[in-house]
Amino acid sequence: MPTLTDIRNYLAEEIWKAEAETRSPAETYLVRALRWVYALVREVTEGGLNYRAMGLVYTTLLSLAPLLAVSFSVLKAFGVHNQLKPFLMEVLAPLGEKGAELTGTIIGFVENIQVGVLGAVGLAMLMYSVIALLEKIEDSFNQIWRTSEARGWIRRFSDYLSILLIGPVLIFSALGVTASMASTELVQKIIALEPFGTVYYLVGLIIPYVLIIAAFTFVYIFMPNTRVKFISALTGGICAGLAWKSVGWGFGAIFAESASYNAIYSGFAIVILFMIWLYLSWLILLLGGAISFYRQHPRYLRYKSRRPKLSHRQREYLGFLLMYLIGKSYYAGNPPWTLTALADAVSMPWEVVSQTLHVLRKGHFLVSMHTEQDSFLPARAPETIGLQEIYTSLRTFDETDNTIIHTPQDAAGVDDVTARLEESALTLLKGMTLRDWVLRGKTVAGSEQLPDSAAL
Numbered sequence: 001m002p003t004l005t006d007i008r009n010y011l012a013e014e015i016w017k018a019e020a021e022t023r024s025p026a027e028t029y030l031v032r033a034l035r036w037v038y039a040l041v042r043e044v045t046e047g048g049l050n051y052r053a054m055g056l057v058y059t060t061l062l063s064l065a066p067l068l069a070v071s072f073s074v075l076k077a078f079g080v081h082n083q084l085k086p087f088l089m090e091v092l093a094p095l096g097e098k099g100a101e102l103t104g105t106i107i108g109f110v111e112n113i114q115v116g117v118l119g120a121v122g123l124a125m126l127m128y129s130v131i132a133l134l135e136k137i138e139d140s141f142n143q144i145w146r147t148s149e150a151r152g153w154i155r156r157f158s159d160y161l162s163i164l165l166i167g168p169v170l171i172f173s174a175l176g177v178t179a180s181m182a183s184t185e186l187v188q189k190i191i192a193l194e195p196f197g198t199v200y201y202l203v204g205l206i207i208p209y210v211l212i213i214a215a216f217t218f219v220y221i222f223m224p225n226t227r228v229k230f231i232s233a234l235t236g237g238i239c240a241g242l243a244w245k246s247v248g249w250g251f252g253a254i255f256a257e258s259a260s261y262n263a264i265y266s267g268f269a270i271v272i273l274f275m276i277w278l279y280l281s282w283l284i285l286l287l288g289g290a291i292s293f294y295r296q297h298p299r300y301l302r303y304k305s306r307r308p309k310l311s312h313r314q315r316e317y318l319g320f321l322l323m324y325l326i327g328k329s330y331y332a333g334n335p336p337w338t339l340t341a342l343a344d345a346v347s348m349p350w351e352v353v354s355q356t357l358h359v360l361r362k363g364h365f366l367v368s369m370h371t372e373q374d375s376f377l378p379a380r381a382p383e384t385i386g387l388q389e390i391y392t393s394l395r396t397f398d399e400t401d402n403t404i405i406h407t408p409q410d411a412a413g414v415d416d417v418t419a420r421l422e423e424s425a426l427t428l429l430k431g432m433t434l435r436d437w438v439l440r441g442k443t444v445a446g447s448e449q450l451p452d453s454a455a456l
Helices: 004-012 025-045 049-078 081-091 097-112 119-144 153-181 185-191 196-222 230-256 259-296 298-302 312-332 339-346 350-362 387-396 413-428 434-440
Strands: 366-369 375-378
Touching: 025 049, 025 259, 025 298, 049 119, 049 259, 081 097, 097 259, 119 153, 119 196, 119 259, 196 230, 196 259, 230 259, 259 298, 312 339, 312 350, 312 375, 312 387, 312 434, 339 350, 350 366, 350 387, 387 413, 387 434
Parallel strands: none
Antiparallel strands: 366 375
16 A cells, blocks of 8 residues: 555656556546646646735725726616626625625615716726726736736727727626516416426526636636637636636635624624635636646646756757757748747747747847747858857856856866866867758767757
8 A cells, every 4th residue: 555655756756757658547547637736736836826816806806896887887878787786696696695785885886986077087097997907817817828928008908998898798788688588478488388497497507607607718718918729718717617606605605604704803704705705716717727728738737847947958958959940940941930839849838948049049049030929030141050159158158257166276177077078069069050950961970960859
């Protein structure tokens, strides 16, 4: 029987080893499941999703009234503003009776805000509060998707405005149509017949799940500043939607109905419970985004660390491999490599590939073309790019003159060994250019040619 130490070693080491042929199908599925669980926990801790969820709670509290005021004004113009209260009741249902009380309070705040008399400055501050919330949500999803660039101001304004103007109308119109259909005479006659009555009852139970899954899926497609496949977004939407409904049921059963919170916090209990529920809701939404990411990029599940660290040898290998791929594509007349395509080709995370490309750009071996996605070409004629230069640049990047290692007199032989190693490497690469390497397949000092593709 395995001991606790064996289990700990298995979780720490064995599940991260390359897919072994000796694993049984059951163990293979177990390893994949454990990697998924570990990756999601890693996103919460190492990726900082817990802190981002906390930050979104604070931003939500500041932006809730302005956001609902803008939505209420838009909905009122289309005559569907009466659906706002049922929507809030559904979202705050886990709070139980306190949810109904809080809904009434929020609706009262919203109705008291008169957008028409705010003036230009007041209206600008109102819109800024709403846009700040959407901007923070986008930043959180960009962090999940390893996207460093946010939307530009013009695109951000147009995209966010479309959400504020069109989104509430579509959502609440769908809710209104669904509710009004049940009250029509024809539908009532159909419901009275079996099995249509049972089907209608089941559909009524399923619709809330479908709506929340659709809303989460839309967020996962729209908010990250990158292309998200529908199937990936839908996977995250299903997992997060079901988790949100399940956690809401558990939250209502454990916390909202507990008398201890009322005894401890008295009148503040509703505020405390509301903040806790907001935190859980945001955390579930962000974890669903992480599921969408790992569904679209499963190779990230193979790494124990969110941002794997390469050894010195691996960094050198990756640098030469990227230069070879880019040089080969250049002479073949193919479209330039993009960061995403290079990361897919070498099956490595974007961050690691991006760091190596940065080193090669600093060494003036590559140039970046700013298109929809950054693409890379040789910075100068490949026949002028020596492999010795690439090697030296990869080895000495980030070195500073301030870092001096003192060598004691009785260890002078260390300098001789390191100098010989450096000289041997430079001698092997002497006279080799990127053009020779790519076009002629010239070997290095009679050895086998450096591979053009291999797993790191």
